Amino acid sequence: MSTAPASAPAAGTAPDTAPVFSVDGLWKVFGPKAHRVPADPELAALSPAELRARTGCTAAVRDVGFEVRKGEVFVVMGLSGSGKSTLVRCLTRLIEPTAGTIAIDGEDVRAMDRARLRDLRRHRAAMVFQHFGLLPHRTVLDNVAYGLEIQRVGRAERRARAAEVVAKVGLAGLERRRPGQLSGGQRQRVGLARALAVDPEVLLFDEPFSALDPLIRRDMQEEVVRLHREEGRTMVFITHDLQEALKLGDRIALMRDGRVVQLGTPEEIVGSPVDDYVRSFVQDVPREQVMTVRTAMRPATAEEAGHGPALRPGATVAEAIEAVARAGVPARVVDAGRCLGVVDADALLGVVAGTGVPSAAGAPGPGGADAPEGGPAGAGTERPREAV
Numbered sequence: 232m233s234t235a236p237a238s239a240p241a242a243g244t245a246p247d248t249a250p251v252f253s254v255d256g257l258w259k260v261f262g263p264k265a266h267r268v269p270a271d272p273e274l275a276a277l278s279p280a281e282l283r284a285r286t287g288c289t290a291a292v293r294d295v296g297f298e299v300r301k302g303e304v305f306v307v308m309g310l311s312g313s314g315k316s317t318l319v320r321c322l323t324r325l326i327e328p329t330a331g332t333i334a335i336d337g338e339d340v341r342a343m344d345r346a347r348l349r350d351l352r353r354h355r356a357a358m359v360f361q362h363f364g365l366l367p368h369r370t371v372l373d374n375v376a377y378g379l380e381i382q383r384v385g386r387a388e389r390r391a392r393a394a395e396v397v398a399k400v401g402l403a404g405l406e407r408r409r410p411g412q413l414s415g416g417q418r419q420r421v422g423l424a425r426a427l428a429v430d431p432e433v434l435l436f437d438e439p440f441s442a443l444d445p446l447i448r449r450d451m452q453e454e455v456v457r458l459h460r461e462e463g464r465t466m467v468f469i470t471h472d473l474q475e476a477l478k479l480g481d482r483i484a485l486m487r488d489g490r491v492v493q494l495g496t497p498e499e500i501v502g503s504p505v506d507d508y509v510r511s512f513v514q515d516v517p518r519e520q521v522m523t524v525r526t527a528m529r530p531a532t533a534e535e536a537g538h539g540p541a542l543r544p545g546a547t548v549a550e551a552i553e554a555v556a557r558a559g560v561p562a563r564v565v566d567a568g569r570c571l572g573v574v575d576a577d578a579l580l581g582v583v584a585g586t587g588v589p590s591a592a593g594a595p596g597p598g599g600a601d602a603p604e605g606g607p608a609g610a611g612t613e614r615p616r617e618a619v
């Protein structure tokens with residue numbers, strides 16, 4: 232997400248860090264003799280309906296592979312029944328996978344014994360559920376401290392740590408309330424604080440905000456963006472909401488019938504859908520708010536490289552349209568003082584219309600060699616999620 236440094240890799244390439252989770256050839260089949268399904272190519276190739284008719288089995292996750300990189304927000308998105316929850320529960324074996332490999336920091340999750348699994352779920356990959364299961368007779372502070380209590384952290388230390396996290400999620404002053412005295416959004420924050428208190432390496436969110444009304448939901452999304460920006464914690468986030476996925480995700484795995492049909496950045500999914508299913512999924516997304524100027528960029532002429540408004544490479548097409556409309560000349564895309572290329576009105580319109588950019592889309596131009604940055608913008612490469 233937005234912790235990317237100024238020299239962030241181009242859209243589509245994952246940051247060059249070690250994976251936290253590595254998943255390969257993962258299957259989860261529910262039903263009788265589930266193991267034979269991944270093992271038998273003929274059964275494995277059946278459609279969900281055929282498989283059910285032939286075997287009575289449901290393949291909730293089918294031959295899925297991906298990596299979750301350290302510090303990224305990895306979103307698992309798909310319609311109801313596509314396999315999102317099953318997939319994420321398999322990561323910590325809350326659901327036992329049928330076949331495939333899962334590693335966390337290189338350690339084989341499927342080989343873990345009970346004690347190691349407990350440690351995994353408590354310390355390394357904590358789950359934040361939609362219904363947080365807060366303890367009604369405990370105060371906010373004690374609910375947040377609960378996870379630490381299970382870990383046998385001493386009372387003084389856990390209360391101090393809980394108070395710190397309660398403040399971090401914006402609940403300072405409400406420590407002594409009980410869950411029944413809180414709004415839905417505040418309860419959600421207590422649940423989030425409880426997961427954060429144990430300081431896990433990865434937070435796994437299972438549709439945590441889907442029951443909230445839209446305004447509170449947006450608040451909570453911004454809370455997650457803020458927490459991520461401040462802490463850089465790795466997050467896996469399940470949602471069926473495309474807007475939420477685009478807003479929060481560094482990368483999105485789009486699931487259909489147990490398979491990951493496309494895995495990519497929001498820009499890749501919106502800009503280059505792999506098939507008609509993905510295309511129809513994203514067709515109503517305002518492209519200019521997701522696509523960045525990299526998509527519309529062409530080489531700058533020597534003259535263009537020297538003047539015009541400056542934009543950072545992560546600026547959205549919407550921002551570029553405003554800059555170009557104000558200035559009346561193409562805008563320069565500038566990174567660390569270097570002009571990478573320019574975007575003009577035609578190219579920006581092409582992105583909005585979805586007709587593509589006729590010339591040199593995304594190609595850094597030769598005219599961009601070391602031209603000085605003279606414009607007012609250019610700071611940072613954050614993609615403004617708020618715009619989505």
Ligand SMILES: Nc1ncnc2c1ncn2[C@@H]1O[C@H](COP(=O)(O)OP(=O)(O)OP(=O)(O)O)[C@@H](O)[C@H]1O
Binds near residue numbers: 289309312
């Ligand atoms: N315990 C189970 N036994 C049999 N089938 C199951 C079981 N759990 C899930 N399934 C099936 O597996 C498929 C994937 O379910 P899953 O809950 O992972 O989907 P999801 O994308 O998370 O859906 P939702 O958004 O509705 O939660 C569905 O067809 C579901 O009916």
